[in-house]
Amino acid sequence: MPAHLLVAALALSTAAKPAPAAALPDGWETYTNVRYGFAICYPANLLGAQGEADNGDGQIFKAGDGAELRAFGTNNILNRSLAAEAVQQVRSHIGRYGKITYRISRPGWTVVSGTDGESQLFYAKTFAREGQFITFKLTYPKTAAQRYRSVVERLSRCFRLTEGRP
Structure with a gap:
């Protein structure tokens, strides 16, 4: 096989594979999604990675106390507006008795948080880019709100769009 074809074949075979989690010194790791071009850090000692979806759109992370982080594109x-998309995404979490307790939108991103009306709290941040939405949603028990307050703050700060999308 000519060298240029071998290089092209290798590039294509690795382009769609998820990037390995990058370890940070304090027990947090970074998940990078190649398909949608985003990265998010997460506390690996609290939220266990479940493996990237077969279609490469994101990953789920689960905790023993029932908390769940979903990061996806x-x-x-x-052709929804960013605000409409964020509300639509969290409607599935608020249930019949839930409510949105916080909402903020800025050009290119929005945050929505609230309660499902029963036992869960949620926080979702969504970026809009080139006909795509990139979101993370964390749901966690109300009884663990104190523990997850700092987790939510850090997730929101480290969630970012990356370069080099295919």
Whole structure:
């Protein structure tokens, strides 16, 4: 096989694979999503990575106390506004009796948080970029709100768009 074809084949075979988690010195790791071009840090000692989805759109992280972090990208095929998309995404979490308790939007991103009306709190941050939404959602028990307060703050700060999307 000619060298240039071998290089191209190797590049294509590795382009869609998830990047390995990068360890940080304090027990946090960074998940990088190649397909949608984003990265998020997470407390690996609290939230265990479940493996990237087969289609490469994101990953779920689970804790023993029932908390769950979802980090993913979606295509904006319905041409929704960023604010409408964020509300639509969290509606599935608020249930019949839940409510949104905090909302902020800025150009290119939005945050929504609240309660499911029963036992769970949620926090979701969404970026809009080039016909896509990139989101992380953390749901956690109300009884663990104190523990997750600092986790939410750090997740929100470290969640970012990356360069080099395919």
